[in-house]
Amino acid sequence: MAYQNITAATEDGVAVVTLNRPDVLNALNQTTMNELVDACEGFDRDEAVRCIVITGAGRAFAAGADIKEMAGASAPQMLAGYRFQQWERIRKITTPIIAAVNGLALGGGCELAMLCDIIVASETAQFGQPEINLGIMPGAGGTQRLTRAIGKYRAMEMVLTGRPIPARQAEAWGLVTKVVPPEVVLDEAKGMAREIAGKAPVAVRLAKESVLKAFDTHLEGGLDFERKCFYLLFATEDRAEGISAFLEKRKAIFKGR
């Protein structure tokens, strides 16, 4: 499928999806979201792809939803639309996704970054939920994922004032794990993605699922889930290979079996 608003490429088990409407700071309109979902689902089905990186072309990661598109929408239209189903579909991707936040991540752009599993940011990046300035509020996970990531009081300040925070602040608050110069943010994310791509694929997927489970279950349920995933991995060839390689002091070769 040829995309209009994104580009997608794979290399060494790593897929890179680039939001590519730099003239509108990669605003997330319906076409962009459709293409993003299509690309991510395609990569999720592709066994050769072990990690996905999402980034933005130009100055922004994504400066939010396409405001023009929402300008004429009524509440029933927003409710009936499938707008948010696309976000759910990205949430269900089992391959790890790294956001390489190269610049502004505002509103939907911040929510998209938070939908990813790891966030690496340029030192020039900014994160914000400015919806309140438009008389609305975050609608694609902003109030939930931001709160879980940085805590109630910080999330409340960001959501109620609409003020963005710089990358280093986001790092100090735990939203971002690594801040690097803008020129190397994609390299950094790709390097991390290659590292993950070199691990045992089944273990990676179950580990991702298990970490995410921590957000919607109580501790006992989460621990039970974790233990079952852990037992399950003992049925894989990769687990036997991983342990032999460790004991033989060599690099493991994982096959995803």
Next chain:
Amino acid sequence: MPDTIIVEQSGGVMAITLNRPDVLNAVNDQMAGELRDTLRQGTRDAAVRCVVITGAGRGFCSGQDLRDRAGGPTSYREHLHATYNPVISLIRTMEKPVLAAVNGVAAGAGCSLALAADLRVASERASFIEVFSRVGLVPDSGSTWFLPRLVGLGKALELAYLAEPVDAQEALRLGLVNRVVPHEDLMAKTMDLAQRLAAGPTRAYGLTKRAMTYALRSTLEDALDYEAHMQEVAGRTADHREGVTAFLEKRQARYEGR
């Protein structure tokens, strides 16, 4: 077209002359705005590879024009954020060399402006005064950040408390300026230096400035890591390839700033 400053551009050098000589180039809101817009343009214009800031007439810059502030808005904080702070930030983040040719008195925010530059060439007639305490104020426009880094905390506090003029020779001794030259040679010497820098590997200079700025607030470990990133970026520039080629061919490198 700005009318409180003169902007000239040639051979990769953007020269900005503060031009309100009858008030020793005191800064009013208009000048702060024009300076900000010009620096922003200089930042974006790849043809600009070095910026020089100087003053017309006897003074470099006497700081805030107090007449301009009479009856104005009451919040000093908001005024600083709207006027001086963007100018200082632009000078510090602009990834190309910025020189101050200090032709006379640099007082208050004018002193801060000189200190914000990467290098300072001073005329023998230059003087620096952290004049703020004389009117019961705190050094602003970056002076509290620049001074202790340039001269050490003890001297910085002395300069701020006593608000006495520091002449060019004393400024050189303290490390407040890089060079002192005869007054009549100031612009020629500064422009020579500017032309030399404008013909240099601009990206590498810019990355060097970024790395040192970063290092000022980091640990050695973080600075080493950051340097490695900067080197990765510099290593991909055309100027680096040209520098290596020229070295091997035993000729002068011709840098293009990319």
